[in-house]
Amino acid sequence: MSATGPGHTPxxxxxxxxxxxxxxxxxxxxxxxxxxxxxxxxxxDVPEVDPAELLGADGVRDDLPGLPEVSEVExxxxxxxxxxxxxxxxxxxxxxxxxxxKYNPKVNERMARLPGFAAAHPMQGDENSQxxxxxxxxxxxxxAEVSGLDHVSLQPAAGAQGELAGIMMIRAYHRARGEQRTxxxxxxxxxxxxxxxxxxxxxxxxxxxxxEDGVLHPEPVAEAMAEDVxxxxxxxPNTCGIFERHIGRITEIVHAKGGLVYLDGANLNALLGIAxxxxxxxxxxHFNLHKTFSTPHGGGxxxxxxxxxxxxxxxxxxxxVVVQRDDGSYGLDAERPQAIGRLHGNLGNxxxxxxxxxxxRSLGSEGLQRCGEMAVLNANYLLAxxxxxxxxxxxxxxxxxxxxxxxxxxxxxxxxxxxxxxxxDYGYHPPTIYFPxxxxxxxxxxxxxxxxxxxLDRFADTLIQIAGEAHETPDVVREAPHRTRHRRLDxxxxxxxPVLTWQPEQPES
Amino acid sequence: MSIETPDNLRYSKEDEWARREGNRVTVGVTDxxxxxxGDVVFVELPEAGKVVDRGEPFGVIESVxxxxxxxSPVGGEIVEVNAALSQTPESVNEDCYGDGWMVVIELxxxxxxxxxxxxxxxxxxxKSRSD
Numbered sequence: 001m002s003a004t005g006p007g008h009t010p011x012x013x014x015x016x017x018x019x020x021x022x023x024x025x026x027x028x029x030x031x032x033x034x035x036x037x038x039x040x041x042x043x044x045d046v047p048e049v050d051p052a053e054l055l056g057a058d059g060v061r062d063d064l065p066g067l068p069e070v071s072e073v074e075x076x077x078x079x080x081x082x083x084x085x086x087x088x089x090x091x092x093x094x095x096x097x098x099x100x101x102k103y104n105p106k107v108n109e110r111m112a113r114l115p116g117f118a119a120a121h122p123m124q125g126d127e128n129s130q131x132x133x134x135x136x137x138x139x140x141x142x143x144a145e146v147s148g149l150d151h152v153s154l155q156p157a158a159g160a161q162g163e164l165a166g167i168m169m170i171r172a173y174h175r176a177r178g179e180q181r182t183x184x185x186x187x188x189x190x191x192x193x194x195x196x197x198x199x200x201x202x203x204x205x206x207x208x209x210x211x212e213d214g215v216l217h218p219e220p221v222a223e224a225m226a227e228d229v230x231x232x233x234x235x236x237p238n239t240c241g242i243f244e245r246h247i248g249r250i251t252e253i254v255h256a257k258g259g260l261v262y263l264d265g266a267n268l269n270a271l272l273g274i275a276x277x278x279x280x281x282x283x284x285x286h287f288n289l290h291k292t293f294s295t296p297h298g299g300g301x302x303x304x305x306x307x308x309x310x311x312x313x314x315x316x317x318x319x320x321v322v323v324q325r326d327d328g329s330y331g332l333d334a335e336r337p338q339a340i341g342r343l344h345g346n347l348g349n350x351x352x353x354x355x356x357x358x359x360x361r362s363l364g365s366e367g368l369q370r371c372g373e374m375a376v377l378n379a380n381y382l383l384a385x386x387x388x389x390x391x392x393x394x395x396x397x398x399x400x401x402x403x404x405x406x407x408x409x410x411x412x413x414x415x416x417x418x419x420x421x422x423x424x425d426y427g428y429h430p431p432t433i434y435f436p437x438x439x440x441x442x443x444x445x446x447x448x449x450x451x452x453x454x455x456l457d458r459f460a461d462t463l464i465q466i467a468g469e470a471h472e473t474p475d476v477v478r479e480a481p482h483r484t485r486h487r488r489l490d491x492x493x494x495x496x497x498p499v500l501t502w503q504p505e506q507p508e509s
Numbered sequence: 510m511s512i513e514t515p516d517n518l519r520y521s522k523e524d525e526w527a528r529r530e531g532n533r534v535t536v537g538v539t540d541x542x543x544x545x546x547g548d549v550v551f552v553e554l555p556e557a558g559k560v561v562d563r564g565e566p567f568g569v570i571e572s573v574x575x576x577x578x579x580x581s582p583v584g585g586e587i588v589e590v591n592a593a594l595s596q597t598p599e600s601v602n603e604d605c606y607g608d609g610w611m612v613v614i615e616l617x618x619x620x621x622x623x624x625x626x627x628x629x630x631x632x633x634x635x636k637s638r639s640d
Contacts, residue, residue: 192576417574434574440545491573495550496598 022485023081029502031078032068038075066504085485087429089297093451093459097401097432097444098191098239100269100291107362108294108355117354122346126331133330136347137322139357140306143287146368147268148278149308152287154348155318159266161343162286162305163197163233168340169284169309169316170231170260171201176316176338179258181230187216189240189436194233194264203230210438214240214394218249225253231260236277237267237399239436241379241446251281260284260313268292269448270376270400273369284309293356304352318343374449375400378456382447385460389467393439401446403439414470414477416441421488422469422480426462512635513540515606519622520631521582523564526606529622534583537610538570538601541635546572549601552594554579554611559587563621567612570601579611583621589613 052060070078087094094101112118120132140152156162167184174181184198187208195205206224211217215238225232232254236244244250251261263277263285269292271277277285289304290297297303309317319339320332332347363371376399383402387395391407406416420430420443432444447456470477481488518526524542528535543549551571561567566578567587591610594600601609616622626634 437575437577492548492550492599495548495573 023084024485025078025081027502028068028070028075028078029504031070031074034069036069036071038070038072089450092427092429093447093455094429095431095445095447095459096429097241097403097446098266098435099297099432100267100288100400100446100448101297102269102291102294102448103450104294104296104355105359105362108358111358112351112354114354117351120350122350126329130330132350133322133332135357136350136353137324137330139353139360140322142357142360143306143308146272146276147265147282147285147287147308148276148280149282149285150278150311151314151317151321152306152308153317153321153343154304154306154350154353155343156286156305156307157344157349158303159264159286159288159291159305160193160197162288162307163193163262163264164200165307165318165340165343166262166284166286166309167197167201167203167231167233169307169313170262171203172316172338172340173260173313174230181228181259183226183229185221185224185229185232185254185259187234187238189214189238189438190233190235191239191264191266194235198233208232210238210240213396214238214242214438215244216246216250218246218253221250222253225257225259227257229254229257229259231262231283233262233264234282235264235266236280237270237401239267239444240394240403240439241267241270241398241401241444242394242396243270243399247280255281266291267400270372272372272375273365274372278310282310284313289352289356294359295352295355302349302352304349304356306348316340320347322347371449372400375447378447378449378451379445381453381456382445382460385457386463389464390443393442400448401444403436404443404445405439406441406443409467409470412470412474412477414474416443418477418480419443419463419466419470422466422477423462424481425483426466428459428462512544512632513606514628514632514635516628518606519582519625519627520634521580521625522634523580523582525580525582527582527622527625529616532616532619533588534585534614534616534622535610536582536612536614537605538579539631540605543602543605543609546570546577547574548572549598552598552601552611554590554592554594555587557587557590560585560617561587561614581614582625583614583616583618585614585617587612588615 089101089103116131120129126133136154140154143152144150156165182204183206184203185206185208186194186198187210189210198205208216208220208224216234221232234244234247236247238244254261260283261281263282265285265287268287272292285308287306287308289295289306295301295304315336315338317339319336319342320334322330323333324330360368379398379401383392383398386404390404393403393405406414406419416433420433423430434442435444436442466477514520518528520526520539524539526537526539549570549572553569555567561581561584563581563584565581567581568579570577570579590612594611
């Protein structure tokens with residue numbers, strides 16, 4: 001049935017408004033027509049030279065690389081069409097647990113595009129970079145204040161690099177004291193990047209089991225803690241969205257044996273203006289500007305993972321650091337013999353620093369606190385609405401996210417993956433699924449502070465409806481999605497037999 | 510959810526199975542493990558000759574849902590590795606106690622094998638975790 005068939009009068013007052021254009025789009029390679037070009041270069045008016053003479057025969061390939069031959073408008077349409085397939089936080093709720101997909105205010109973009117920032121060149125010298133350097137210095141100070149730490153480096157280009165930097169500093173700290181420590185403690189609910197950062201620094205990882213109440217307890221930490229342990233990596237709130245309430249005791253245990261405490265700041269959003277990691281005994285942490293401080297996330301822009309430390313780790317911060325001189329001007333200090341080195345060609349992804357600073361200044365300290373409060377309230381509201389319809393792994397008040405599971409649905413044969421796919425039918429990007437690993441069939445929802453009460457209710461109503469469908473018409477859920485461009489993709493085959501490059505069809509001989 | 514636990518095998522609490530023939534023990538993951546993991550897409554195994562302790566990771570298994578370590582249920586030298594799994598990881602789902610085997614270990618200490626769970630005890634253990 002077509003709603004816009006011949007003779008049918010569109011009911012809308014604006015006949016041009018349509019839901020009827022949804023493009024399929026082939027690969028650019030499949031659009032290629034031999035000899036078609038976007039631009040034609042003028043005929044060379046200088047003598048031609050054989051490239052092999054200039055580059056050497058090894059530097060010249062024998063065959064052309066087989067790039068698509070297309071016109072400019074084809075390229076523009078291709079990528080614009082693909083862009084309309086995107087799910088984005090500007091289109092709807094994006095409840096990916098642990099990722100904090102909050103709205104990115106447009107004023108951030110305005111500020112980042114001011115010519116003084118956008119056109120600044122990293123090599124133009126301190127003298128001509130006073131504005132940028134002042135902003136970086138102030139942002140570092142604000143992050144230190146928010147976290148209760150003493151110094152911050154904005155160099156790391158993503159959270160995982162911030163983590164790497166943090167563990168490198170822990171290693172450098174112990175080495176400087178003449179100690180050889182070989183192990184790092186990591187709870188079993190940690191992000192996978194935690195053990196990876198430790199391993200990249202040559203540490204052996206000792207996994208600490210989470211308690212049955214979803215938090216880390218002092219006893220297993222005390223049991224594992226010894227003089228050969230460099231430190232512990234804790235995420236707080238943890239990946240189950242629960243505040244690690246024993247963190248004070250745990251940091252005491254680790255410090256008593258000479259270890260340091262690393263905090264994975266992925267979930268800092270929940271603590272903004274309420275609690276400070278530095279006050280909990282944390283020595284070093286990273287921030288995700290693209291989570292907590294509203295810079296673009298997930299392909300929308302480069303990440304930024306500043307790392308903050310207490311004073312005793314300051315000598316090890318990545319070099320150079322931005323300093324304010326006695327005369328009030330700003331500059332770079334690269335005379336840092338104990339620094340772990342450079343983590344970025346220049347000072348980090350500076351455009352992200354501009355956006356984060358804009359966010360902090362537009363909210364102010366009261367606004368930041370309200371952001372943390374609303375993120376927590378929203379997650380608890382969803383949990384309260386959903387707990388009668390989905391199994392809750394650790395049913396207690398949560399921080400910024402809640403973890404449901406498919407356990408109550410197992411009789412219907414409906415799994416977490418099916419629920420996620422069915423949400424797509426209703427226009428929602430699915431939440432994080434099958435993480436954290438400590439909860440089988442996890443469905444991890446983080447609404448962030450961006451959503452209105454009505455928006456949260458619509459999402460909760462949808463999930464409740466899907467829970468009902470799972471019991472009454474399970475096949476509808478198991479075969480979802482139904483309303484998408486493509487039905488359920490064969491993820492297993494894609495993983496087992498990936499085809500990663502386009503291959504021209506071989507002409508039949 | 511029904512779980513197969515053949516009587517002629519022994520089991521570890523990390524969801525590996527072990528089958529002893531002489532002094533050699535064949536090792537794989539249990540039916541419960543493969544059901545929990547879902548479709549297995551990659552299995553990383555060591556080279557033959559590696560010596561492992563009981564409880565030590567000897568490889569990695571990756572499914573569409575998760576990545577997990579493979580823990581050796583007994584200690585000893587790995588003398589055979591199921592190389593076919595690199596091409597057909599689906600064997601772990603389709604036949605976890607047969608074609609989905611992973612390594613053969615030359616037992617260092619036979620009492621370690623006897624210390625593993627029998628089918629009934631492992632079945633109870635799985636049940637206790639899912640309640």
